[in-house]
Amino acid sequence: MTAPSRGPHPEPPADAEGREPEAAEDRSAAGSGVPGETPAAEGREVRTADPDGAREESAPDAPDVSGSASEGPEASVASEKQPSEPGSEAEPDGSPEDPPAAEGGNSGNGDGGREAGQLSEAQAELAAQRELRAKIAQRKAERAGPVTAGERLSGSAAELLAAVRAVERGEKSGSAFFPAAAAAARPVETAPPRVTGPRPAPEAPAVVAGPAPEAVAAVRAVLARGRASEESAPAVVEALGERAAAVLQEDPWRLLAVPGVGPEQADSFAQVLLAGDCGPGDPRRTAALIVRELERAALRGDTAVPSSAVLAALAGRAVPDPDEALERAVADGVALAFPTDPADPADPTGPAGAVHETGAAPAGEGTEDPDGDEEAPTGPVLLSLDRYALAEESLADGLARLARSGPDTRWESVAEPTELTRALAAHGLVLHTGGEAARAEPAALAGAARSLGLTAVVAVHSEQAARALGPEAVTVAALLAGAAGPGRDEDGAWALDLLVVLDAPRLGVEPAAVLVESLPDGARLVLGGDPGQLGPAGAGDVFTDLLASGVCPRIASRIPDPGPVGELVSGIGVGELNQVEAPGKEVVIVPVRDAGEAVHRTVQLVADSIPRAIGVPADRTQVITVAHHGSAGTRALNTALKARLNPGPGRFGGYDPGDRIAYTPAPGRTVPGTVVSADAAGLRLDCEGTAVTVARDRVGATLRHGWALTAHQAAALRWPAAVVVLPGDAVDALSRPWVYTAFGRAERHLSVVHGAEAALPAAVATIPGVPRTTRLRSLLTALLSASGGQEA
Structure with missing residues (x-):
């Protein structure tokens, strides 16, 4: 470099x-x-x-x-x-874990996309997903007896994506206040946009291009005024969008959205750009530090963070009053606060945990004081970015819908019934565990579905595995991008009866949410994988949470790996x-x-x-x-x-x-x-x-x-x-x-x-x-307990 x-x-x-x-x-x-x-x-x-x-x-x-x-x-x-x-x-x-929702992370592209005809492939895909999510939200609203995912966070799928984009273009961060000298940063490497395509090789190759030249030029000028490296301009545009120059002038700490930029660099840039008219307690700076800490936790796989860890990070960056800064950030929607579940054995902030008690929490979860004013709860608190909180809420909603699905007698007619087909006849959501050789069992469900006149798709995480499994198999990326798999109906749901996802331990919370949202009513979902493998690159641990929650049947394969x-x-x-x-x-x-x-x-x-x-x-x-x-x-x-x-x-x-x-x-x-x-x-x-x-x-x-x-x-x-x-x-x-x-x-x-x-x-x-801190398990348990859903 x-x-x-x-x-x-x-x-x-x-x-x-x-x-x-x-x-x-x-x-x-x-x-x-x-x-x-x-x-x-x-x-x-x-x-x-x-x-x-x-x-x-x-x-x-x-x-x-x-x-x-x-x-x-x-x-x-x-x-x-x-x-x-x-x-x-x-x-x-x-790079910081910023893939689009379909890939389990942040996209790193702000909301200020290129004009029509100049959209990158990744931006075009996000626009398509935005339209799709609106259709999904409409379908869910029209469905009788929808599952309520939470009083504050029960927004539609379209709101989920809007929240994701809002965090990306409004991300702030900064840190240890103002180094004495302001020398410029190294050029920052960009977060790569997503490129997907159908399994057959396309006639014209996919092209991964850089940002618009005019946007880069505008950012270069702002970086030069702030004495930062102008070579970082393409990366800034990738992270903040086409309006990156205006965004930085309003809030210099948004430079921390760029991969590789640290708090010292952002502080130095802000000090020069704002001519010293800022301090270590600047609300923009403290909000940026909180977002940065939560994003770094997401890179480790956590969808939520104990507030004590965030307060310690603020104190380490010379924020004058970390408690006040955190309360202000929650009130401003920078982060969402949730009371922890002391009964959850996986909750690292349970009774023995040392989690700071903050006065900020989502509306509807507090108690009332003698004057009738609502107050926030006192107790252990978890903090989450709205993109991950909403994704977990939406995923819990969809998984609970599948888990409550009634019997499907069509699966009782399979010529050679197996444990999996019997489970599918009774349940809409089934887990399958086993090693490499055991993958053949859930993959064979596609053939069983065809024999019943049903439509099935097997999704895997690599092109190599898709080719090995045959024409029914597609990659998760291609399925989410619409480059492979079944078509969608007018409401945005896939036209299928069964979705089998292999290598499910690789699913982060955001792509899992999109997959589940796209399943039509009555469809079956089988998640298969080896729980002993490394978890997903993105935030969340969906397969592990489902296994631990016990809300659906688990079929353990008896096929050993050979040799x-x-x-x-x-x-x-x-x-x-x-x-x-x-x-x-x-x-x-x-x-x-x-x-x-x-x-x-x-x-x-x-x-x-x-x-x-x-x-x-x-x-x-x-x-x-x-x-x-x-x-x-x-x-x-x-x-x-x-x-x-x-x-x-x-x-x-x-x-x-x-x-x-x-x-x-x-x-x-x-x-x-x-x-x-x-x-x-x-x-x-x-x-x-x-x-x-x-x-x-x-x-x-x-x-x-x-x-x-x-x-x-x-x-x-x-x-x-x-x-x-x-x-x-x-x-x-x-x-x-x-x-x-x-x-x-x-x-x-x-x-x-x-x-x-x-x-x-x-x-x-x-x-x-190391276990990951997530909320999915407790959300699922609460949803199914409240609605009388049975546990497997």
Whole structure:
């Protein structure tokens, strides 16, 4: 990234995988110690082996990796959700979690879109969703006996989207008040717009273009007056919309809506632009800090935050009276406050929690004083941005509607009934759990529906999985965009009887809300997935909340994942790192002493050992590591792998034809692909059969090399062979869900480049992952209890 010319450095944004970039997974210290060989062992002494059974004769510098080390559960490792270290740069997939509602995050595009004929694809899609939501709202209003989702937050689906857009274009943030010097910021990387398309490759490639030149020019002028980096102008327009220049002049702290901008930079910009006519208690600044804290929590997956955490953040940024600032922000609608549910075991602010009691809360939830004036409740309070609060309310409304659906006798006529078909005959909402092999069970429902004359769609999260399942399968992104799947009726509902969503643990609250809102009355919904995997990149944890709520049937598959890899992964799912028999070298452990050796051995495995011994070519082998940064992160590994597999000068933004890439059309969504060519229009890609052209000024924001990915990027994808790199300097990032997800990306062969010593079995045994703070579970329980709905 180009060095800044003026202004303070931007702070590191949290990445789209739901964590901060420079997190504990990015360590600089070299690893030490080497455990043994072949299958993952429970502290047993083993020896190293390559898949082909021999060391690399062609690499005289290959280190001697014989030796052993015991592994024990006493090793202490931290959760993979840790705060970021300062000083990192924004990443293509590490921008703040701002995808559109259909993708589980913020879009990062303000409401001031381009004029007709100049709309970007992402903006056009949002406009279409706005119209669709209005139709859905009308349909829900006309339906007899609608479910009331809450007295204050029972607005229509159109209001939900309006709230989303309002927060995006009105976002404020700022922080530690005014650094002494005002040097300019580094150019800020943009939040990539969403690009979707039908599964067949389109005749004309999708083009990812930048913002309108005139809007960028206007923002440049404002940034120059505020002594901020003018190179950040395109990113500002992407985040704030075409009226970004006017927005910044009215409220300079809205600069914090731009990925990579930190509070110090926003404060410096505001001080210069407002000529000192502001202070640390400026309402615009305090509101911005609150929004920033809630958005950062959303990147970690939380839809709500204890007020104590927000107050601590305000105090840390020199806000004179944090309590008053918080009350003012809630009164102004910057955030919504909700009393917590002490009976909810998942609520981190329950009776034992230390949550600040604030006097601000939604209307209708307070008590009355002796004079008859309504007061807010006293007790633990959760704060939420209205976009997430409304999404959870709308999702709870729709799920409760499905859960209350009566029997559908048509499903009783299936020729070969199964547990799933019997559950669908009685319930409108069904959960299915199991591993990779178990996906066949819910996918088979499409054929059963056809035999009954019903319309069914199977939705998955990757083009790869959609192709494997057949013509009934579509991607969630394409379904939400209207590029695939059934048509909609005049009310905006899909013309289908059954929707099956696989990889449901990847669903954030916002895309889940759009999916459920689009289901017609009487339709059935099956959510299937593996609860042991990493959660969604966006805010919310829908599948986990539904499993815990018990409001619908859960069908657990009895189909085991096959082979040594399946056996190993199944054990990890229950907290056991077992030694497995691998006669065909399906699982190989390659111990390493440090990160440099880990990179060297990884290249050997991908380029030589696995193709020769296993028969899987390098382009079908995926490297998975814990982070982008670090001595054995994706950056270091991709550099080494490119030099070996596709050397070239990187004439177009560091890329050459034939490079494997990871394309991020929206934060949290990664599509693998290959560079085809480059010309004046941009970089031309082949992304799983879809042609995409990325404009030159969007390459840095949406692309990275893809020989090596993180486990979050690789989730919902599989390859014939996978090499999982566990350097010793990244052990703090390990958890059971991370290991389970990473190891499960391999279909036939798994190599583990192992420098984590005892931290690996300790993570599998003792670190189940960090729970997310959400309201969906309590909302569902309250809705169904109030209406007499039965629990499964």
